[in-house]
Amino acid sequence: MDAYRILQNIRKTKPLVHHITNWVTIYDCAAITRSFGALPVMAHAKEEAAEMAAISSSLVLNIGTLTPEIIDAMVLAGKSANRKGIPIVLDAVGVGATPYRTKEAERLVSDLKIAVIKGNAGEIGTLAGVDSEVRGVESVRVSAAPIDIARKYSKESGAVVVITGKQDVVAWKGGVCLVNNGHAMMAGVVGTGCMAASAIGAFAAVEADCSKAASCALACYGIAGELAAKKSAGPMGFKQNLIDEAAALDEQKIKSMARVSEA
Amino acid sequence: MDAYRILQNIRKTKPLVHHITNWVTIYDCAAITRSFGALPVMAHAKEEAAEMAAISSSLVLNIGTLTPEIIDAMVLAGKSANRKGIPIVLDAVGVGATPYRTKEAERLVSDLKIAVIKGNAGEIGTLAGVDSEVRGVESVRVSAAPIDIARKYSKESGAVVVITGKQDVVAWKGGVCLVNNGHAMMAGVVGTGCMAASAIGAFAAVEADCSKAASCALACYGIAGELAAKKSAGPMGFKQNLIDEAAALDEQKIKSMARVSEA
Amino acid sequence: MDAYRILQNIRKTKPLVHHITNWVTIYDCAAITRSFGALPVMAHAKEEAAEMAAISSSLVLNIGTLTPEIIDAMVLAGKSANRKGIPIVLDAVGVGATPYRTKEAERLVSDLKIAVIKGNAGEIGTLAGVDSEVRGVESVRVSAAPIDIARKYSKESGAVVVITGKQDVVAWKGGVCLVNNGHAMMAGVVGTGCMAASAIGAFAAVEADCSKAASCALACYGIAGELAAKKSAGPMGFKQNLIDEAAALDEQKIKSMARVSEA
Numbered sequence: 012m013d014a015y016r017i018l019q020n021i022r023k024t025k026p027l028v029h030h031i032t033n034w035v036t037i038y039d040c041a042a043i044t045r046s047f048g049a050l051p052v053m054a055h056a057k058e059e060a061a062e063m064a065a066i067s068s069s070l071v072l073n074i075g076t077l078t079p080e081i082i083d084a085m086v087l088a089g090k091s092a093n094r095k096g097i098p099i100v101l102d103a104v105g106v107g108a109t110p111y112r113t114k115e116a117e118r119l120v121s122d123l124k125i126a127v128i129k130g131n132a133g134e135i136g137t138l139a140g141v142d143s144e145v146r147g148v149e150s151v152r153v154s155a156a157p158i159d160i161a162r163k164y165s166k167e168s169g170a171v172v173v174i175t176g177k178q179d180v181v182a183w184k185g186g187v188c189l190v191n192n193g194h195a196m197m198a199g200v201v202g203t204g205c206m207a208a209s210a211i212g213a214f215a216a217v218e219a220d221c222s223k224a225a226s227c228a229l230a231c232y233g234i235a236g237e238l239a240a241k242k243s244a245g246p247m248g249f250k251q252n253l254i255d256e257a258a259a260l261d262e263q264k265i266k267s268m269a270r271v272s273e274a
Numbered sequence: 275m276d277a278y279r280i281l282q283n284i285r286k287t288k289p290l291v292h293h294i295t296n297w298v299t300i301y302d303c304a305a306i307t308r309s310f311g312a313l314p315v316m317a318h319a320k321e322e323a324a325e326m327a328a329i330s331s332s333l334v335l336n337i338g339t340l341t342p343e344i345i346d347a348m349v350l351a352g353k354s355a356n357r358k359g360i361p362i363v364l365d366a367v368g369v370g371a372t373p374y375r376t377k378e379a380e381r382l383v384s385d386l387k388i389a390v391i392k393g394n395a396g397e398i399g400t401l402a403g404v405d406s407e408v409r410g411v412e413s414v415r416v417s418a419a420p421i422d423i424a425r426k427y428s429k430e431s432g433a434v435v436v437i438t439g440k441q442d443v444v445a446w447k448g449g450v451c452l453v454n455n456g457h458a459m460m461a462g463v464v465g466t467g468c469m470a471a472s473a474i475g476a477f478a479a480v481e482a483d484c485s486k487a488a489s490c491a492l493a494c495y496g497i498a499g500e501l502a503a504k505k506s507a508g509p510m511g512f513k514q515n516l517i518d519e520a521a522a523l524d525e526q527k528i529k530s531m532a533r534v535s536e537a
Numbered sequence: 538m539d540a541y542r543i544l545q546n547i548r549k550t551k552p553l554v555h556h557i558t559n560w561v562t563i564y565d566c567a568a569i570t571r572s573f574g575a576l577p578v579m580a581h582a583k584e585e586a587a588e589m590a591a592i593s594s595s596l597v598l599n600i601g602t603l604t605p606e607i608i609d610a611m612v613l614a615g616k617s618a619n620r621k622g623i624p625i626v627l628d629a630v631g632v633g634a635t636p637y638r639t640k641e642a643e644r645l646v647s648d649l650k651i652a653v654i655k656g657n658a659g660e661i662g663t664l665a666g667v668d669s670e671v672r673g674v675e676s677v678r679v680s681a682a683p684i685d686i687a688r689k690y691s692k693e694s695g696a697v698v699v700i701t702g703k704q705d706v707v708a709w710k711g712g713v714c715l716v717n718n719g720h721a722m723m724a725g726v727v728g729t730g731c732m733a734a735s736a737i738g739a740f741a742a743v744e745a746d747c748s749k750a751a752s753c754a755l756a757c758y759g760i761a762g763e764l765a766a767k768k769s770a771g772p773m774g775f776k777q778n779l780i781d782e783a784a785a786l787d788e789q790k791i792k793s794m795a796r797v798s799e800a
Binding site for chain 2: 553555564568571572576577584585588592785
């Protein structure tokens with residue numbers, strides 16, 4: 012596990028992580044990015060999206076409240092990032108819930124070179140062409156195992172594919188790894204999925220191996236969740252503690268708690 | 275009181291509650307919906323608003339930061355909901371503060387069949403044609419009693435009308451009921467009004483009698499507020515505890531604390 | 538120090554503070570405004586921006602997630618505020634990070650009479666024509682002392698100029714003052730800069746002397762930060778406590794803790 016080494020690099024170099032994201036969890040995305048030690052910036056105007064992406068170290072695209080204007084800005088920012096070799100993380104929020112969402116996500120995947128595509132089982136299942144059902148932003152049914160969906164879609168897309176859930180799956184052309192950190196409380200809080208994508212964005216900003224960045228980010232984020240759960244009575248207290256614990260991670264916690272294995 | 279029975283139904287069936295809402299409290303709307311056990315989704319693009327509404331169990335429209343594009347999306351989502359018989363909750367935020375807000379709220383009420391229209395005394399007073407003053411999103415003066423305003427506007431609109439305040443009033447063609455739950459701290463926190471509308475949306479998603487859904491939602495929400503106030507030193511701590519207490523409601527709390535009466 | 542007197546006036550008169558602000562920290566801007574006792578309203582539609590500004594007691598413009606539509610609304614609201622003599626606070630978020638942001642901020646300063654222009658050293662340095670570097674919304678390098686930048690730009694713009702940082706600088710045509718309140722934790726939390734502008738907006742809503750309004754607001758806000766830091770383990774807990782402490786300020790705390798001096 013290089014998680015602690017990558018985290019130290021984030022804290023030392025304070026990379027800029029550009030987000031074009033949704034209006035529900037935009038604050039949480041910024042907050043978790045900041046807690047891991049990176050600098051978040053949110054800029055969705057077509058007039059500056061490309062320039063902001065070009066000075067950033069990674070770009071997080073989250074389609075939770077997409078509109079045509081937002082998608083246009085994502086394409087501009089994404090092409091700018093691609094020209095500079097800046098990694099893009101796509102959070103496929105709600106893909107499968109409406110045809111519009113699915114179509115626009117597919118357009119982003121086809122128009123841009125995405126480094127990491129992240130979603131829950133239903134969202135990634137939809138992109139992978141596996142029979143799935145997504146209710147709003149929740150995965151309610153998939154007809155295959157997450158590990159198989161991730162492997163299949165990783166081959167098709169060429170990207171590192173992340174499926175979050177009770178167990179997180181990270182699949183890339185070289186293999187699959189499983190992250191068994193996290194806590195059941197994460198499923199009951201609005202924004203934990205979006206924050207996972209921002210965490211990956213922060214790690215990918217300083218680590219060129221995106222499968223390693225993703226698995227290390229998910230391990231650290233999950234550990235913060237486990238530590239937060241110990242002191243939280245409800246979902247909002249948990250969210251606050253989760254972001255606070257992300258800021259307080261250290262080598263000892265990460266080494267003793269990380270549960271990452273190859274599949 | 276059927277409040278606990280309805281709450282159990284929400285928790286069991288996890289209905290999707292579609293919101294087109296404002297950018298200030300959008301997270302809180304999602305969080306309280308989730309705490310009551312429903313699944314929130316926020317989707318305001320004209321390209322998917324109708325489809326997202328059609329797969330939802332209720333639709334919450336909140337005009338807190340309205341624009342012409344948002345109103346257009348609300349009309350599309352609302353007509354879709356009407357076609358499917360999905361209940362619509364309208365939160366008339368800031369009506370009376372500017373002529374634009376008043377006009378657009380009236381247009382929604384006239385173009386759509388709204389199940390529940392909710393606001394503070396000044397907002398509903400403005401819609402009811404009662405002399406009122408609204409400063410931003412606060413009611414500062416009304417020239418009639420909330421109960422009379424609610425009754426009048428319920429007759430005119432055909433909707434269940436909710437006026438929130440120290441005492442919440444729910445009026446419909448069959449009667450009026452008063453909800454005496456809640457706590458003074460709720461008035462000092464940004465977002466408590468918006469969350470009340472989302473609570474009603476969650477209850478109306480599983481309860482066809484919208485006056486019952488509204489009064490039970492307000493009782494449960496108010497009880498969560500009373501429990502939160504006991505452990506909170508300031509407004510933000512209170513808001514966190516309010517959402518957490520909503521997730522922790524049980525039969526004993528609801529039965530012993532609910533204060534709902536017919537007027 | 539008139540800080541407590543001004544705070545009492547805010548609490549007594551509950552002035553309306555109109556914001557056109559960014560989507561990341563919009564809730565926090567509203568919350569801190571409310572905690573100081575003022576009424577926040579956020580309204581960015583061109584159809585009502587001018588009218589909402591005209592009934593407000595101050596106007597806060599924050600370009601954190603600017604678009605051409607948002608800037609147009611700001612100009613409409615700003616001209617309306619100028620006609621009525623309502624003070625405008627501009628938070629120059631991210632100026633210097635992209636040419637678009639810099640150009641639009643300069644346009645606001647040139648088209649409107651701004652009472653208070655606020656930013657970090659890099660943002661104000663950029664506006665003042667001092668060699669500066671801004672990474673996203675963080676100041677990473679300036680080639681002059683904040684006090685000199687503030688003085689220079691205050692002369693050029695005619696506005697009260699505020700540079701926030703470890704020490705806050707308030708410069709106006711009659712002098713410069715330094716506010717030494719605040720805590721290091723403020724730098725690690727997303728939104729503390731934006732909330733400082735809202736705090737100034739709340740104080741300027743009731744105090745005609747905008748340099749006094751700004752320094753008193755920053756002192757009170759900083760004191761709340763110092764009190765919050767004593768009880769906070771991480772950034773999110775700190776933010777919650779900061780807003781709660783702002784609501785709990787009293788004469789004794791302000792008199793004993795304020796550290797404002799003329800330069």
